Amino acid sequence: MPDHDLPQRPLRGRVKGRAARRGSTAALAAAVSAAVLALAGCGANPEEAEGVLNSQEPAGPGAAAQSKDQSLHDRLPGKVKQSGKLVSVNNGSFPPYEIAGADGRSLTGAAADMSEALGQVLGVKIEHVTVDGLPSSLTGIASGRYDFAIGPVGDFRDRQKANDFVDWVKEYVVFAVPAGNPDKIGSVADTCGLKISVMAGGSAESVIKGQSATCEKQGKPKITVQSYKDQPTSVLAVSSGRADAFFSSQAPLTYFVDQAGGKLELAGKGQANGFDDLYQGAVVAKDSPLRDVLRDGFQKLIENGTYDKIMDKWGTSDNKLDQAGVNLATS
Structure with a gap:
């Protein structure tokens, strides 16, 4: 760079x-x-409270209720279909995408609205757990402790060695x-x-x-x-x-x-500032079967207009992508 x-x-x-x-x-x-x-x-990255997971509150006015896509639901890993939920890890300190509540359980922001809509499309509940810092999140995903992080987390080639990224944001x-x-x-x-x-x-x-x-x-x-x-x-x-x-x-x-x-x-707006094109997205373990399901779920939200509504609601319209992608980072 x-x-x-x-x-x-x-x-x-x-x-x-x-x-x-x-x-x-x-x-x-x-x-x-x-x-x-x-x-x-x-949202100051409290240490994870074991067993304390929060079900998402209904999406805000920026996200209309979604219909379950049975074909996407059928592609979910067996354990996810059996439990009826996905566990998403977050750092609790990335507004306006992720804003953790003082109780360490609730989550608001663009990512919270997006996960609610995504969960409805996939036909599962998406629950959230807050951990202490990004390294803990990535390690927990790679080890299978958490299903994914909706993020958005920065997608870089070195991070792709242990994780796959489902990119839904372009950042600067x-x-x-x-x-x-x-x-x-x-x-x-x-x-x-x-x-x-x-x-x-x-x-x-x-x-x-x-x-x-x-x-x-x-x-x-x-x-x-x-x-x-x-x-x-x-x-x-x-x-x-x-x-x-x-x-x-x-x-x-x-x-x-x-x-x-x-x-x-x-x-420093409008400058590369040491970065090539910068993509951010959800994170899953390397080669996880969940990766392509999430990509197609995000793409459905893009195509039906829900994605635009959520991004506009939270003031992130400049960060939109026309199409969700996998591991878009080239550096």
């Missing part, structure tokens, strides 16, 4: 930018911390920064010498660490990478002044920016 050869601003200008914003850091933190902490309380990776973009971040190439928060174990963490190494090779200050287990804590680091920017997927960052009441903004 090549880096962009964009000009770097002198470090002196960046120091001046930081000093200029010190006086507003407290106001920024106060303005957004309440909303972010509320999200952190309901950008920055959430204080309003006015005081460090003038135009792309990932502008982050040398800055403090950047990321999700631990995610693809953005790998890219920003690689960019830090590039900065050092170029004789520039390295990036201070701050890795957190959940989205709310990562964005709170920016609002409190502990980090200069949060590097993550555009859809959830748009959600957090909207919640911040004008105190945050997006930066």
Whole structure:
């Protein structure tokens, strides 16, 4: 994944930018911390409560009730047809797709609505369990502890070695920064010498660490990478002044920016930022018979308009795919 050869601003200008914003850091933190902490309380990757699974609430107004597709139901693995349910694992901290309730059992968001509709099409209940971080989710799926994760989870070739991806979202990776973009971040190439928060174990963490190494090779200050287990804590680091920017997927960052009441903004939009085409989707174990059933289930929701309604409802219309796919990532 090549880096962009964009000009770097002198470090002196960046120091001046930081000093200029010190006086507003407290106001920024106060303005957004309440909303972010509320999200952190309901989606901060609590440790899994054994045996505590939640049946999905009926889909919201963005998703009409679906008819069972018997042909898809018949293709489900035998144990799923016998139990009448699929267990989906989540990290509980990826709004507007996944927003876990404070009780550790409920789930709302675009993925919650999508799973309700998908379950109706497949003729099974989709139940959810929250675990502590993405690595736990992927390991649990690969080992058969969970049937799948509806995600969306980033699809990358290295992850395809142990899991298959049923992609239903196209994503972009950008920055959430204080309003006015005081460090003038135009792309990932502008982050040398800055403090950047990321999700631990995610693809953005790998890219920003690689960019830090590039900065050092170029004789520039390295990036201070701050890795957190959940989205709310990562964005709170920016609002409190502990980090200069949060590097993550555009859809959830748009959600957090909207919640911040004008105190945050997006930066680096329209740039590759170290990524090729970025797809996200549901995750199943490698070569699972569930893979193609899920793909065809998603495709039915796309074709009957339900997918569009859910994506529009949650403000993710820019992330739509025309067709669900399997392992679309090429890098």
